[in-house]
Amino acid sequence: MTDFSLIETLRxxxxxxxxxxxxxxxRLTRSARRLGFAGAAAAEAQLREAVRDAESAVRVRLTLDRQGALAVTTAPFTPLPADALWRVRIASTRLDSADRLLRMKTTRRGVYETARNEFFAAEADEVLLLNERGEVCEGTITSIFLDDGHGALKTPPISCGLLAGVLRTELICQRRARVARLSPADLHRGHLYVGNSLRGLIRAELVV
Incomplete structure (x- = not known):
């Protein structure tokens, strides 16, 4: 039995x-099709209904389970300051690059919660994960991007074992980012960013 749902978090x-x-x-439709989940076609209508009376920016969370049940919740959205700089640390928890479910956004969050719990909130704004080969993958809630001064941002390939993030997809399609395998040492060789569709790109500093 599938004990998880698909998630999309939007602004x-x-x-x-x-x-x-x-x-x-x-992304939702593609993941639902691959997993055999019904109901994705009704997602847009439910999203629009949920924000019909919104008068300010909101964070919208949609879930879809195997039976096709959709649920949408909203909460006020507060943007980060334009000069925000997140401190990030690398977890000892590892991702398994062979786990294809990591490529989809689901409520199966155990490995990310374990990684996040390695550090107190005061120690890190975000926690990065590597795979079993020591390759950089992603943050617990963000994709990773490196500006090494050689053109487009570099972001790890999906084959390393990570989510196909929406912001990541957009930047690749716009040719503002390209896939490249990254090591922890690479993260010191340029300007580091983390980001997701909800908050956009965020400057980051790797703390060791």
């Missing part, structure tokens, strides 16, 4: 609408 702004909606719906 809605009254003047602009949903941010990256098409990419979110495409």
């Amino acid at each position: 809605y702004e009254p003047e602009a609408g949903f941010v990256r909606l098409r990419l979110h719906l495409a």
